[in-house]
Amino acid sequence: MVLLISIVSFGFVGAAAAASRFAPYQTPKLACGSVNLLFTGLPAYHPLVTQQGFDPALIDAAVRADSASLLKAGYNVRVVLMGPEQNISVLANRIPGTNWNGVGVGNGVRSAGLPELIVRFEDILQLYHERVPRAPVLFNYISNSTLFLWAAQRHFPLANNCTNSPGKDLGFEVYCDICAQ
Template sequence: MVSFKFFLALGLLGISFTSAHPTPGGSPGTYKCGEIDVFMTGLPPAHPLVKAQGFDPVFVNKSLTADAAEVVKAGYNLRVVLMGPEQPLSVLNDQLKGINWDATGVGYGVRGSSVQNLTVRLEDILQTYRDKAWRAPIVFNHSPTSSLWAIQRHFPLSSNCTNSPGKDLVSEI
């Protein structure tokens, strides 16, 4: 027979485990400026597969740059790792190390592609997130300028972070 002490200990363990990491979907005011670490990946704007899918690399570059700046300005810490399917997944693994990510994301150039090797790459990225950042929800933008919207849906900040923006967690590739 399982004892009451066992369930009490299990409950206390669960409370300490969940309180160590932000829980997505909190109400406004739940999270503070600079508290949420977000990891995003996708194709580099100049990658041949971007143009092959009908996207303008110059527009994509400007959009992604502005989008990342907006996320940081809004108060989130952000690392963006742009890489093509020809790069080994070890690059992604290495960039995920050292931070307990609160959210992860994959750009539409990978997610929405009908190119077979990008579909396989998406599966590989999602599995990597599952293995390396399993607590972090995967957020999806709907355009190259909507990452902030995707992040805010899961992690609303408690205040305007204009005077205390997030950090650009620059990738090292």
Template sequence: MASLKSILSTFLMANGTSSPAKHLPLARGCGEVNVLYTGLPGTHNLVAAQGWDVEQVDRKIRKGHQDMINAGYNVRTVLFGPEQNIDDLAREMDGINWGITGVGFGVRGSTLEELIVEFEDILMTFRQKALDSPTVFNYNPDSFLWSIQRRAPLSSDCAGSPGKNLGYVEICQDECQNGEAKL
């Protein structure tokens, strides 16, 4: 009669021999991955309400957008608050095959009810518009590139072959400290 230890050992060895490659993302070349990242505009009042320095967050979000492009990704960043209609995000996603989607920490890490609802709406929109694309999350305004490189690595260093800027869109009027809509 087989002991529990030998059955467990056989099970663990069998599982250990399966190919881990099926779980790893396929590396693609420079300019081959379209990234859609969304979240709150850095100057939105709800950024300040969560204790963040809005000028610093705004600067870091813009830098993160450019860092992703410089690393070889084609990037569209769409920033808006819960007062906007989620259809604005859906329209910004039309016409492009998104290789990866991301939601910023200002929405995802919030304890504010309106941002939790926005986070859910964003995820549902991603399911409708980019079902097969992995969705990633940054952990602060400096970690956009880190978040996409884990799930959509590129096959080479793209320092001499940056990606494309597919747009940087802020949908924000009275809710932002600068009071301007940036489209």
């Protein structure tokens, strides 16, 4: 009987330890305007966007709306959109001078299944790994929306409603010599 109680007790302790291991991590709440986020992806009117079957006007509106929602929520944001024909140094040159808390890569690059975009995705991740190694890489979770706000809130919850103190626009930059618009 003592052995059975010991085994059952050990099982409860083990289950509790396992449950805490898989519980969501708790991040301290941060002040409005204290989190700097850098996101990159394809320009909406890049030929590779239409090649993947996306409507450039909808993508443009979604990316701009997501950037605006991040700012409104209290995050400082820089968006750098560029195709694989641009040298990765374009993005690299936008990293210095800011302490980036989080970085992201758009779904049009991540899930394209096109060789040139897979190579670009690897280059972006390598660049982030070298230049901002402590910044988590954030991803949206569905292909027809950007939804980086969801990822930002998971990693960097803000302490207050930042409606009266939005984040700072650090730039919305589009580099594309071959875009339709």
